[in-house]
Amino acid sequence: MRVETWLFGAGTFFFSPIAIVYGFITSWKEPLGVTALLLTAGLSLLIGAYFWVTSRRIDPRPEDDPDGEISMGAGDQGLFAPFSYWPLALAFGCAITFAGLAIGWWLFLIGLVITVIMLIGWTFEFYRGEHAH
Numbered sequence: 646m647r648v649e650t651w652l653f654g655a656g657t658f659f660f661s662p663i664a665i666v667y668g669f670i671t672s673w674k675e676p677l678g679v680t681a682l683l684l685t686a687g688l689s690l691l692i693g694a695y696f697w698v699t700s701r702r703i704d705p706r707p708e709d710d711p712d713g714e715i716s717m718g719a720g721d722q723g724l725f726a727p728f729s730y731w732p733l734a735l736a737f738g739c740a741i742t743f744a745g746l747a748i749g750w751w752l753f754l755i756g757l758v759i760t761v762i763m764l765i766g767w768t769f770e771f772y773r774g775e776h777a778h
Contacts, residue, residue, distance in 0.1 A: 646700035647709055653696060656689030731767035738763045 664682035671678065707717035738760035745753025 646696050646703075646706065650693055650696040650700055653689050653693035657686050657693060660686035660689060729767070729770060731763060731770055735760065735763040735767055 660682050664679050664686065667682055668679045673679070707713040710717070738756055741756030742753060742760050743756070745751070745756045
């Protein structure tokens, strides 16, 4: 996780001075850009710190070894849902929900019901059917 730590840590040292330069260029009359850049630097610091703490707790990964072979990363990489339509339906429900914020509360409530049902379906996908565990 060394590369990820340095990548996000460097973002902190990039966005902080850029925020100051942006403030001088705009004569500090446009505070939203400075605030956004400082928040971006803070978020980059948070993510970099998380990766740094995590890298100290876990063993080095094959990607962190400069002499690592591709075969060192072989094996299971996680559990992924095969042929799942729940994420697509959940995205549809979220789209309706966010459109409801602009159009009207009636559409927001319909989208919210669809979103909750699809989220529950996706969460419990592996508890029944062909891929039950």
